[in-house]
Amino acid sequence: GAVVSQHPSRVICKSGTSVKIECRSLDFQATTMFWYRQFPKKSLMLMATSNEGSKATYEQGVEKDKFLINHASLTLSTLTVTSAHPEDSSFYICSATSGVPGELFFGEGSRLTVL
Amino acid sequence: RKEVEQDPGPFNVPEGATVAFNCTYSNSASQSFFWYRQDCRKEPKLLMSVYSSGNEDGRFTAQLNRASQYISLLIRDSKLSDSATYLCVVNPRAAGNKLTFGGGTRVLVKP
Numbered sequence: 432g433a434v435v436s437q438h439p440s441r442v443i444c445k446s447g448t449s450v451k452i453e454c455r456s457l458d459f460q461a462t463t464m465f466w467y468r469q470f471p472k473k474s475l476m477l478m479a480t481s482n483e484g485s486k487a488t489y490e491q492g493v494e495k496d497k498f499l500i501n502h503a504s505l506t507l508s509t510l511t512v513t514s515a516h517p518e519d520s521s522f523y524i525c526s527a528t529s530g531v532p533g534e535l536f537f538g539e540g541s542r543l544t545v546l
Numbered sequence: 547r548k549e550v551e552q553d554p555g556p557f558n559v560p561e562g563a564t565v566a567f568n569c570t571y572s573n574s575a576s577q578s579f580f581w582y583r584q585d586c587r588k589e590p591k592l593l594m595s596v597y598s599s600g601n602e603d604g605r606f607t608a609q610l611n612r613a614s615q616y617i618s619l620l621i622r623d624s625k626l627s628d629s630a631t632y633l634c635v636v637n638p639r640a641a642g643n644k645l646t647f648g649g650g651t652r653v654l655v656k657p
Contacts, residue, residue, distance in 0.1 A: 463643070465644070472554070473649060474550075474647045474648055474649040474650060475590065475633070475647040476647075477644065477645075477646075522587075524589055532637065534592055534643075535643055535645065537589035537590050538589060539588070539589055540588070540589050542587075
């Protein structure tokens with residue numbers, strides 16, 4: 432089946448630094464990828480929709496200058512958390528659609544801890 | 547009111563028993579519905595789609611009630627491996643995959 436790989440799975444950084452998370456679709460082309468964040472025992476919250484070759488569409492309340500999304504190819508989208516703060520610590524998950532309605536394949540998630 | 551609401555649980559279920567839980571959604575124009583499963587600290591995975599006529603996949607049965615705007619999931623003959631959080635997912639549009647996730651219902655199956 433379709434596989435989405437996310438890297439790194441875990442990252443610890445100092446406050447004020449930037450962290451880049453990669454999301455790759457391994458065996459299919461994904462024109463659209465989604466980025467979510469999930470706090471402990473909470474639901475996934477959609478942050479933005481990443482479209483290949485164009486600017487990402489951000490959800491209300493998500494700072495586009497803080498969460499930079501780049502979707503330069505059909506198999507790779509990146510999320511960069513800029514000037515990270517402790518409140519940015521969360522589980523970030525990407526997903527890609529195979530084209531089948533409702534069927535999203537999720538990356539393994541990246542657990543970010545900002546000290 | 548949240549777009550998609552679920553009882554967070556946990557539902558403590560004896561092994562072999564049946565458990566059922568619902569999910570309500572607020573957008574009456576929602577087009578499609580799904581149940582995803584998420585294990586602790588893992589990514590969500592599609593469990594099954596929910597069709598208007600109801601559908602069954604092995605021990606799992608999903609139903610949709612458009613009039614009352616809820617979907618349900620029933621698990622029969624629960625296994626220890628069924629322990630997970632079950633996410634109710636709604637697609638409010640006819641096209642695209644911009645899905646809305648519920649907070650999840652946690653199920654714990656115990657021997």
